[in-house]
Amino acid sequence: MRILISIFTIIMLSTCASAQGLVINEVMSANVNTIADEDDDYPDWLEIFNAGDSLVNLDGYGLSDDESEPFKWIFPEVEITPGDYLFIFASGKDRTNPFLHANFKIKSSGEPLILTNPSGETVDQIETGFIPSDISKGRQPDGGLEWYFFAEPTPRSSNSTQGYPGISQPPDFSPPGGFFTGNVSLTLEAPSPQAIIRYTVDGSPPSDSSELYTSPLMIDRTVVIRARAFEPGLLFSSVVTHSYIFYDNNDLTVISLSTDPDNLWDDDYGIYVLGSHPGHPPEYFNANFFQDWERPMHMEFFEPDGSLGFSLDSGVKIHGGWSRRLPQKSLAVFARDKYCCDKIDYQIFPDKPIVEFQSIVLRNSGEDWLSTMMRDAFMTGLVDDTDVDIQAYRPSILFLNGQYWGIHNIREKMNEHYLASNRGVDPDNIDLLEHKGSIVIIEGDAEHYAALIDFIRNHDIRVTENYEYVTTQMDVFNFIDYQAAEIYYANTDWPAYNVKLWRPCEPDGVWKWMLHDTDGGFGLYHSPYILNSLALALQPNQNFPLANFLLISLLENDSFRVDFINHFADLLNVDFHPDTVVETIEAISGIIEPEMPAHKNRWRGTIEQWYEELIVLYEFAEHRVDCVRVHIQEEFNLEGMATVTLDVDPPEAGKIKINTKTIGEYPWEGVYFLGIPIQLTALPESGFRFNNWIGAEPPDSSTISINLTGDITVTAVFEIDTVSAGSIVITEINYHSADDFDPEDWVEFYNDSCETVDISGWVFKDEEDDHIFTFPPNTVLEPEALIVLCRDTSAFSVLFPEVDNRLGDFDFGFSGGGELIRLFDAQENIIDSLTYDDEPPWPTEPDGNGPTLELINPSLPNEDPENWRASTAPHGSPGQENGWSPSLIEDLVIWCEGEEVHLEWSDVAEAGIYYIYRSTQPYFDVLSMEPYDTSTTSDYTDFGVLNEGCRYYRIIWE
Structure with missing residues (x-):
């Protein structure tokens, strides 16, 4: 049931005030499609009832979901007459007109709701508890003490519909859904003898009039079964959904989506159709599929082997631009608390270690739909070794309400959640913009970007100081790689459209670019590979000057121009090398090729046409690099x-x-x-x-x-090198101090050798190559000595006055979210490097809680998170050993017997696990490390090695 509220609601104002009888009377915490607000959204809501006999003015009252913050949201001057109801959306929008919108949302899993008078006295407080989707929970009778669930909510009116004190348990399915080749006998089991089960096969949620289950169901074709239990005196159960798929999936992921058919096909409400008033052809801008409508849908995700990855209730919208008009549309799936959960807990992309998603896109390949069904994924994947943001890709087969719906490309949705997962930034603290014929703000604002544009317009970018300032506002190398990719692709739907850029809203946050919707490239519209898209990218855009303003302006600077030409040449030589591109085309097309005949048969075209479109890609790949090189040479008047x-x-x-x-x-x-x-x-x-x-x-x-x-x-x-790369080791890192003990960032190095090492002129960096600290002259590390490098030696010395083996200052900080740190010798040879993290399997306590990140054993690999722990000392042990025990082995005896080497030593009381290192060089190769359990014996035999010459051994124990 959908209820509409008039935006002309009249709110009576008065100066009268009395709090007697005010109660929170009804709550809905998962409003899927019950009541729409003025934005056509479906927020949570609650209702306040005046059970007293006096008019009450709520001006200054507080409403909150947090007991520690009772005035989280404050009512405007609004009153409730006796026996009347006041309706409030809990949307987080914080408005008072045309409807009241609180600045928080209500968790569907349950949380407190508190109504407080201006004096700070609690007027009413409830615990909502779990409330199912589109079900309300309220008092019955109004203002009473008993709470019930309502299948027919009653906002702004009496709770007079049937109330239920509890919820029935859902039915069980045997066997569960999955892939099948023969007939299936499906048994549904009710939660109690009193319960009945009703089910549907058209995707709709079962109602009290749906088919009654009486005996096992015989299934011989692909179908979605949705069932729920009905029990006397209880609210019906949640819907249980299982898909039974009879299809050869050709080693592809299979996704089954199910929803009420009206959500898709209804002329007034369905998101997949033109609707009653679509507007003028061919644009159809008023069509249903061009609206930002979200509908409830159940999603099941099956791996190619038939195992169920996940199953959840979610929301779905039509996704994309012009491609919405195609018969097969892209779908954006959203995990939201109001459906069941606010994230998908699953590693959807095997090659990407992200296990949480707020949304994904099931893409129809955009403008490439009639062509290859892989263009954007293949093209953007060519630059996955650059810093440009791209979407992960996984092809899948989609079934919609049990009907075969062809290939859909699973892609990440490029929004604030993508940036949180891929970049580790705060999704609520970013600026995210897009080119759509103008600058469109997706998140945050455009003030920083506008300031950057104004600076470039008003300053001579050829001046070094001005250009260097620009490099502090935008990532120029990210920008170059992004521009080079789009130009190489010859994307004809760019740069006025399909450009996204973002920055973290931090003092040093710089703009970076996101590569997406590149379908208009690689000869899609049979634009020849000789197309000079570099020249096109440098033509001022009269309708949208900002489209290429940055590239045109920055190329006036000599330094940027050299970097642009060289970066572009790098990409042409490596990422865009014809052999590399052809191999990528073959790999991706080979994955979907077995499924293409069925996909084409479902939609449009033939497999022969698909092969012809692949030839366009191959020809483009073979010839494009040579053409672009000529374009670069001509554009910049280069000699050859x-x-x-x-x-x-x-x-x-x-x-x-x-x-x-x-x-x-x-x-x-x-x-x-x-x-x-x-x-x-x-x-x-x-x-x-x-x-x-x-x-x-x-x-x-x-x-x-x-x-x-x-x-x-x-x-x-x-x-x-007679000094091994493992001789100087990073042994302790303070990357996020506690608030009450902050010596600033520092890192410790240890000489794990028996030689004195001069580290003068050595270089320490984080993951940014321009973040550099050079060790001063006469810096020497004796064997087994330690030295601490500090970001701020003054702050460090205040808290660690006894540590005098320190150096500094370095002018960059460590990331609290983990990053790469590196040590180079004076010839820029890498000596030690590791990428720490603040998430398991790395220790998490050093992330702002006091302890530091401390290496357990300096002779074992320090890139292994298992070799690190939170420091045993409360704030670390800079300049001191971390607790490893380099005590001597007594009476070590070595002898040979044939081709065997025997090592025997006296027992050490605390020893349990010994690590035996062996090498043909006088330094020790950790790859030849062998753990050796000597709980009862202290000897080791190395077999068959004397015939290869000298061996060196080191013995370390824990």
């Missing part, structure tokens, strides 16, 4: 191109980073531009260090810049 060949010696001793890309296989070739300097950095593998370059100057610097004048071959030469 050069082939850069890179190699390493000895093989696998290290890698080379060229500009932004670290190359994995050698020899390697890439194409860059004459007159545009490239940067090469030698990156040694563990156990090696950089020695020199061959073919480039200066030969002994691990990072060099080369201004290309022609083709060039460069080799990075590495040598064995």
Whole structure:
């Protein structure tokens, strides 16, 4: 039942005041489709009844769901006459006109509601308890002491409909839903002998007039069974939904959605249809499917093997822009508390470690619907190694109320919750904007962005200081990668549309870009791969000047222009390399190819047409890179191109980073531009260090810049490093101090070797390459010595005055949500690095509770979260050992027997697990570590090693 409230409700005002008889009379905490507000939303609501004999003015009264904050929301000057009702939406919108809207919502699982008079006295307080969707809970009679559930809610009127003191338990299904190949006999079991079960097969929730279950149901086709129990004297049970699927899913995920057919097809209410007044063709902007309507729906998610991933009640909307007009539409699914729960607790995308989702999109592939059904997913996936935000992708088969509905691409919904999950930001503290022919605010506001645009308009961006300021307001490298991707794609529906950008609302928050809805690229409209989309991107947009204002303006700066050209060249050489792109097309098309005949048969087209569309992708991939290189050369008047060949010696001793890309296989070739300097950095593998370059100057610097004048071959030469990468180890991290004990961030290093190491000129960084601390001259670490690096040595010294082995200050902070921290030697060889976190399996106590993050054993891998703990000292032990026990083993005896090496030592009382390290080098390779349980014996035998020469051993115990 849906109830409409007139926005012309008259609220009588008076100066009279009396609190006698005011009670909270009726509550609905899960308003799915009972009462719509003026925004056509369905918020929670409550009703206050005046059971007294005097008019009451509520001006200054408080309404709250928090006992510690009784005046959370304060009533305006509004009164209730005796025997009358006052209706309030608990929407969180905080309004008084045209309806009263409190600034909080009511949890459907239950919470207190408190009404307080202006003197602070509690007038009424209740505990709502669990209330099912579209069911209210109220007093009967009005103002009475007894509470009942109402299947027919009575807002702003007497609670005179049938009330129920409790709720029936739901029925059981045997067998549960899933994939089947033969007939199924389904048994439904009632919760009690007095209960009956009614069920439906059309997707609608069962009512008291639905089919009565009397005997097992024989199922031989795909169908959704929805059932609920009805028991005398109780409210009907919740709906239980199971899908029985008879279909070869071709190793794809299967999703079954079920809902009342009216939610989809009703002319006045259905979201999937044109409706009664769609507006003028072909736009149909007034069509039902263009409205921001949400309807209740049940979702079941089956893995390819038939196992049930999750099943939940949720909300659904039509998603997208112009693609809403297509026969097969995109659907956005929302988890909300009013349906059952406010998140989907499941790892939907196997390759992405996110296990909570507030919403997902079941996408019809947008403008690519008639083409490949994979264009946007394939294209955006090409840049998944950049910092540009992209949506995860997983193809699925959809059944809608038991009917086959074809392939839908499961995608993340790019909103504030996406940013919370993927970026770790506060979803309530961001600015999120979109280009839709103008700037559209999705979250927050556009003030910061407008200020950035104004600065660029009013300052000469060619001046270094002005450009450097811009880099503090936006992530220019993220922006370059984003622009390069869209230009390479030749996206014809960009940049006036399909642009999203965001920033955290923090003092150092910078704008970043989100790549989505790229379907208009890669030759969708048979735009040739020779299309000069770079030139198009640099043409001023008369209708929407901001569409490409940033790119046009920033290219006036020499530094940005060089970075733009080099980053673009990097992408063309690696991410957009024809071989890489072709492999990606083959991989994704191969996943959906077995399902495409059925999908085409359900909707439109043939499998032969699909293959033809794939050929468009392949041809674009093969030729686009060469075309874009020519476009870059012509646009920036460059002298030509050069082939850069890179190699390493000895093989696998290290890698080379060229500009932004670290190359994995050698020899390697890439194409860059004459007159545009490239940067090469030698990156040694563990156990090696950089020695020199061959073919480039200066030969002994691990990072060099080369201004290309022609083709060039460069080799990075590495040598064995006698100081292992594990010798200097990060052993303690203070990344989030307690409020009452804040020495600022600090990190501790330990020399886990028997050699003195000069760390002068070494470099410490977090995950940002421009966050740098360089160790000063004459910084030396003796064997087993520790040193502490502080963000603020003054603040540190106040709280740790006894620690004198400290250095500082570094001018950046550690993330409270976890991040990468790195130590480099003076030649920029990586010495130690790890990515800590504030979530399990990492210890959580160091996140603002006092303890620090403390390494358990410095000789074991410190990238392993199991080797870390919350510090045993309340605020850590900077400059002191963390509690490991490097006591000596007495009477160690080593002897050989044939090809075997025997180690024997005297027992150590506290020893239990020994770690035996072995290596052919005088430093120790943790990969050859063996845990050895010696609870009863203290010896170790290494078999069959003498024929390979010398071995080194280290023994450590816990």
